[in-house]
Amino acid sequence: MSTAAVRPRFFGTVRGEAIKVTRQLSFWLMIVAGGVVIGVITLAVTSSQGIQDQLRSNPTAWAYGARDVFGTVFQIGSGIFLLIVGSRLIGMEYSSGTIRILYARGTGRLQLLLAKMLTLAVIGVIALAAYVLVVGVIVGLLITSWVGGLDPVQHISSEFCSDLGRWALVQGMSMGIAILLAAAAAGIGRGLAFAMAASMAFFPADNFSVILELLAARATRHDHPWLDISQYQLGANLNVVLNLMEPGHHARAAFATPLTPVDLTHALVVIGVFAASLAAIAIFRAVRPDVLE
Numbered sequence: 001m002s003t004a005a006v007r008p009r010f011f012g013t014v015r016g017e018a019i020k021v022t023r024q025l026s027f028w029l030m031i032v033a034g035g036v037v038i039g040v041i042t043l044a045v046t047s048s049q050g051i052q053d054q055l056r057s058n059p060t061a062w063a064y065g066a067r068d069v070f071g072t073v074f075q076i077g078s079g080i081f082l083l084i085v086g087s088r089l090i091g092m093e094y095s096s097g098t099i100r101i102l103y104a105r106g107t108g109r110l111q112l113l114l115a116k117m118l119t120l121a122v123i124g125v126i127a128l129a130a131y132v133l134v135v136g137v138i139v140g141l142l143i144t145s146w147v148g149g150l151d152p153v154q155h156i157s158s159e160f161c162s163d164l165g166r167w168a169l170v171q172g173m174s175m176g177i178a179i180l181l182a183a184a185a186a187g188i189g190r191g192l193a194f195a196m197a198a199s200m201a202f203f204p205a206d207n208f209s210v211i212l213e214l215l216a217a218r219a220t221r222h223d224h225p226w227l228d229i230s231q232y233q234l235g236a237n238l239n240v241v242l243n244l245m246e247p248g249h250h251a252r253a254a255f256a257t258p259l260t261p262v263d264l265t266h267a268l269v270v271i272g273v274f275a276a277s278l279a280a281i282a283i284f285r286a287v288r289p290d291v292l293e
Contacts, residue, residue, distance in 0.1 A: 013107060013115035014122075021089060021119060030084065034077050041073055042138055052146045059152040063160050064250045070135045071167055072254045078127055078171065079178045083199045086120050086182030091195030094186070113286040117179055124175040128168065163246050170242045173271060177238065180278035187285030206235035210256035217259075227259040234274045237267040 021027055045051055045066075055062040090113075093099035102112055143150055181202060186195035210230045217226035230236045236258045243251040244264040262270075 010111055010115060013111060014118055017089065017116050017119040018122075021085060021123065024085075024088060026088065027085060030081050034081070037073060037077065038070075038134065038138070041069065042142070045069070046142060055143065055146060055152055059155045060157045060160055062152075063156045064163075066139060067160075067164065067167060068252050068254075070139075071171075074128070074131050074171060075174060075254075078124065078131075078175055079203065080200070081127065082120060082124055082175055082178040083182050084196065085123065086116075086179050087186055087195035087199050088192060089116050089120065090183055090186035091189065091192035094190045095192040109287050110283065113183065113282060117183055117282075120179045120182075121176070124172075124179070128171055128175070132168070159248060163248070163250060166245045167242060167251070170238075170245065173241070174238055177234070177271070177275060177278070180275055180282060183282035184278040184285075187282045190285075203235050206233055207239075207256040209233070210236055210259065214259055223260075230256070230259045231262055231266070232270055233258070234271065237262065237270045241267045241271065 051062065051065070054065070093102065099112075140150065143152060178199075182195060182199045185198040185202075186192075189195050189198060210233065213226045213229050217223050220226070236256050239253040239255045240257040240262065241264070243249050243253065244262075244267055
């Protein structure tokens with residue numbers, strides 16, 4: 001029998017990676033923690049009389065506000081979730097030395113990386129669908145308890161439904177970046193500790209640096225080049241891209257945005273360049289034959 005005939009199939013490798021993820025205690029603990037956070041947010045929403053009044057007077061504005069609150073929770077939670085799961089899934093192979101066994105059994109280097117990334121992408125899609133379903137049920141129950149029915153939903157503008165689709169698209173972009181970041185960090189560090197630390201520190205550092213750039217501009221009394229730097233930062237452009245996509249610009253960014261105006265094309269190009277760069281790093285480090293651990 002030829003060597004090619006006994007090589008693991010790609011989707012068999014994906015199945016194996018999925019099993020690895022679901023057997024990690026941290027995976028289930030983070031899901032439970034996410035449920036707790038949703039519960040806390042729901043309690044905060046139900047305790048606000050102003051939110052109930054807004055639902056009755058302006059259902060569309062209420063819907064956008066609810067989307068911003070629950071959407072920000074998902075953006076933060078899904079990012080942390082995928083960075084941790086992705087770092088563990090890819091980085092632990094180097095730290096434990098099991099990657100040598102996988103390669104020895106005929107699994108291709110690029111095949112293994114793509115299988116891990118596809119597994120993470122499927123998890124992200126499932127997480128997004130499950131989150132929308134759960135939050136949709138919660139919001140429906142809240143509306144019913146406040147006004148005795150779902151009549152306000154009929155008065156929400158059709159534009160909101162379109163913008164909700166744009167929100168889902170942006171969440172997909174954010175999750176894709178998180179997966180690529182985890183893969184690149186694991187490839188560079190060749191270990192779990194570095195992958196976890198580097199990937200988790202990237203976005204906080206990226207957002208905080210925008211504040212430093214603003215302070216530098218004020219301290220030097222020169223806007224250039226300090227304010228221009230934020231135009232090319234990944235986090236700042238991700239934070240503003242949904243607002244730029246929406247015709248009515250309803251979305252409100254919870255974190256740092258570019259200090260000087262950017263348009264949608266610019267934001268998408270910056271995000272695309274970062275995505276391509278992270279993918280190139282992850283692939284280059286995966287195919288290099290220097291696994292010595």
